[in-house]
Amino acid sequence: MHKLVLPLALAATVASGLASAQTPAATPSPQTGNITLASEYRFRGIDQTNGKPALQGGFDYSHASGVYLGNWNSNVSQGAGFPGASLEMDFYGGYKKAFGDFGLDVGAIYYYYPGSNAGAGITFSPVNNRTGQVASGAVNNKEIYIGGTWKWLSAKWFYSIDDYFSAPDTKGTNYLDLAATYDLGNGLSLVGHYGKLNFKKMDNANYSDWKLGVTKDLSGWVLGAAYIGTNAKGSCSNAEFYCFGNPTGQYGRDAGRSTVVLSVSRTF
Secondary structure, eight states, rough: OSSSSOOHHHHHHHHHHHHHHHHHHOOOOOOOOOEEESSSEEETTTEEEETTTTTEEEEEEEESSSHHHEEEEOOOOGGGTTTOOOOOEEEEEEEEEETTTTTEEEEEEEEEETTTOOOGGGOOOOTTTTTTTOOOOOOEEEEEEEEEEEETTTEEEEEEESSSSTTTTTTTOEEEEEEEEEEEEEEEEEEEEEEEOOOOTTTTTOOEEEEEEEEEETTTTTEEEEEEEEEEOOOTTOTTTTTOOOOTEEEEEEETTTEEEEEEEOOO
């Protein structure tokens, strides 16, 4: 849900801000949909599509009480750690509450990769995994989260309640997401992000990621451009943790390399 390709939630925020400045506020629909075309899919700064474009989209339902449910989907590359799968499906739900300029968000998310088989292509040697275990079964991840906002600043903390994306014995892996979205006016916004992953019991897997970009709202279509970087260890000459394979299983791409991601998105 809501990866590092300029989230659609931002598109909704920008669009609603423009509308309120021009027309009387209308009661928002409890059901919304979204779609994005991005030059690359980055999740927490890490390449998920082998440098190829991503088509993404989903649906959200928000009740007046603050309870919400949603689904978000994207194509992925098998070489990014999802043997046998080409699709990511996220299912999430939670509760949001506003207190003036402050906001609270608590919930849970399930990442599902139909057709994946971790045992077919993911192994964790003792170099990367202190237990020396081998992955097996379908690739998935389950997290709970809590977040807060203040005006244009936000922070959210995710905690894995099971093995993190099927890496053995990694329950408790957590990720801190700090973000800012500053409205420059005329449909233009400046966006920034810093994240920190604490990958339990996996050597060479902890890293930080960051993003700086801009978005422009054009009659409901939001264009985005962002520079994304990490300090993830992805050297393929040294067979580091974030050296990912292509769909044929050959290794050779640093999944944490710096890049510019372009996107176009719409919320409806």
